[in-house]
Amino acid sequence: MPVRRYTRTARWLHWLVALAVIATVPAGLVMVGEDISRGLQDSLFIFHKNLGVIILILVVVRLAWRALHPAPPLPDSVPRLQRRIALATHWLLYAALLFMTLTGYIRVTAGGFPLEMLDALGIPPLAPRSDPLAEAAKTAHFYGRFALIGLVALHVAAAAYHGLIRRDGVFGRIWPPLGR
Numbered sequence: 001m002p003v004r005r006y007t008r009t010a011r012w013l014h015w016l017v018a019l020a021v022i023a024t025v026p027a028g029l030v031m032v033g034e035d036i037s038r039g040l041q042d043s044l045f046i047f048h049k050n051l052g053v054i055i056l057i058l059v060v061v062r063l064a065w066r067a068l069h070p071a072p073p074l075p076d077s078v079p080r081l082q083r084r085i086a087l088a089t090h091w092l093l094y095a096a097l098l099f100m101t102l103t104g105y106i107r108v109t110a111g112g113f114p115l116e117m118l119d120a121l122g123i124p125p126l127a128p129r130s131d132p133l134a135e136a137a138k139t140a141h142f143y144g145r146f147a148l149i150g151l152v153a154l155h156v157a158a159a160a161y162h163g164l165i166r167r168d169g170v171f172g173r174i175w176p177p178l179g180r
């Protein structure tokens with residue numbers, strides 16, 4: 001039986017979020033470094049914060065889409081334990097993305113800093129102005145990256161295993177982003 005694939009919308013949303021996360025993590029790491037010019041730091045902050053907000057919106061859209069279009073079942077060749085690990089990893093990835101975007105959002109808005117894209121749209125900060133809250137969100141954002149990076153590494157390793165070693169059609173469920 002042919003392996004069932006994700007819908008085209010689910011596939012391009014997946015790759016859009018993947019690209020955005022790949023871009024925002026290095027920007028986040030470089031912008032908090034010490035040996036960096038003020039101009040570059042400001043640009044990276046603007047890029048990181050605003051791309052992060054876009055990721056938050058995309059993740060919410062993905063979750064809504066997924067609620068309406070459940071993930072297709074994995075092929076029977078995938079052992080039970082691997083299915084469970086895959087399912088857990090996928091939900092933890094959603095949780096980690098929400099955690100990182102929300103803590104980033106709170107860190108900025110509770111700290112009283114601008115969030116250019118939302119400010120331009122006239123969307124007011126949803127978090128109250130509070131330095132202790134901003135500090136707590138900053139710490140959570142700092143440590144949350146380890147969970148997110150670990151989960152992404154596991155996810156990419158599993159994708160490479162299926163796509164390059166097993167060649168069992170699992171990677172083709174999510175690739176290519178466009179096309180039928």
Ligand code: HEM
Nearest residue numbers: 025028029032049052053055097100101104105108142145
């Ligand atoms: C998937 C989304 C996101 C990821 C993966 C991410 C990742 C990171 C990483 C790795 C750092 C460096 C942490 C450090 O070494 O101190 C960082 C810092 C930061 N991020 Fe994010 N971030 C995301 C979303 C956001 C969002 C949505 C905002 C704000 C709207 C934001 C605002 C910030 C700020 C202000 C810092 C600097 C923290 C500080 O030292 O004050 N991030 N982020």
